[in-house]
Amino acid sequence: MKKNIIFLGAPGAGKGTFAALLVEKKALLHISTGDIFRREIKNGTELGKKAKNYVESGGLVPDEIVADMVAKRLSEPDCKEGFILDGFPRTLNQAELLKKTGVRIDAVISFDANDDLLIKRLTARIMCRQCNENYNKLFSPPAKEGICDKCGGELYQRKDDSLETANSRLALYHKETAPLIDFYKKGKILFSLNSAREKGEVMKDLLKLIE
Numbered sequence: 001m002k003k004n005i006i007f008l009g010a011p012g013a014g015k016g017t018f019a020a021l022l023v024e025k026k027a028l029l030h031i032s033t034g035d036i037f038r039r040e041i042k043n044g045t046e047l048g049k050k051a052k053n054y055v056e057s058g059g060l061v062p063d064e065i066v067a068d069m070v071a072k073r074l075s076e077p078d079c080k081e082g083f084i085l086d087g088f089p090r091t092l093n094q095a096e097l098l099k100k101t102g103v104r105i106d107a108v109i110s111f112d113a114n115d116d117l118l119i120k121r122l123t124a125r126i127m128c129r130q131c132n133e134n135y136n137k138l139f140s141p142p143a144k145e146g147i148c149d150k151c152g153g154e155l156y157q158r159k160d161d162s163l164e165t166a167n168s169r170l171a172l173y174h175k176e177t178a179p180l181i182d183f184y185k186k187g188k189i190l191f192s193l194n195s196a197r198e199k200g201e202v203m204k205d206l207l208k209l210i211e
């Protein structure tokens, strides 16, 4: 089984959703740079203060800050059994910085979906403030509006999921992150996954790809 995996894909492509599902089935660690930044911002840490404006406006946190943070995280002992790196690298420079750490990457899964669907998903996404569970007003609504099924926490919309910011995040993805597809194709570790389908079908193919 492939153990050290990168999830690559546009905002809304399903990286976080399928990382959570995969973690339930396989003993892998989910490392989401977006989740780490949101937690640091919520806790008002130095890192959170540095990242806040970039994250909330849909920009990219400077490469060195993210790469240092990820290198530290990947050197921790709990990463030895395998990890899913969700949201990193996001620029060619970040990919080069990751390479320099010497951490082995077994597979890069490229989540593919069209921009219209991505915008629909992003602008309808809602999250739990307490446990971070992910819902969608169109595709997977909670049983009770505004309340998390799992923990009863309050559901909210991420600031960067407004229509305007979601559009600019997508444009940034095409400019800065999509070139990584060719980068990893050359390394022969890229696997494409059509994520514009029903979750069960996507999951079935994802499991096949990592075996």
Ligand code: AP5
Pocket (backbone or CB within 6 Å): 009, 010, 011, 012, 013, 014, 015, 016, 017, 018, 032, 033, 034, 035, 037, 054, 055, 056, 058, 059, 060, 061, 062, 066, 086, 087, 088, 089, 090, 094, 121, 122, 124, 125, 126, 134, 135, 136, 139, 140, 160, 169, 195, 196, 197, 198, 199, 202
């Ligand atoms: P991050 O949180 O990583 O945002 P993102 O990459 O834009 O990804 P998303 O979380 O929006 O999308 P996703 O693919 O996880 O989609 P999801 O599974 O939730 O980063 C946030 C910010 O942090 C960045 O903008 C940047 O500022 C900063 N940052 C992070 N990493 C950085 C880096 N490396 N460098 C610099 N800055 C960095 O799915 C979306 C919705 O669709 C959900 O509601 C879900 O339920 C639904 N859905 C998904 N798949 C399906 C399906 N098959 N069927 C039905 N519904 C589905």
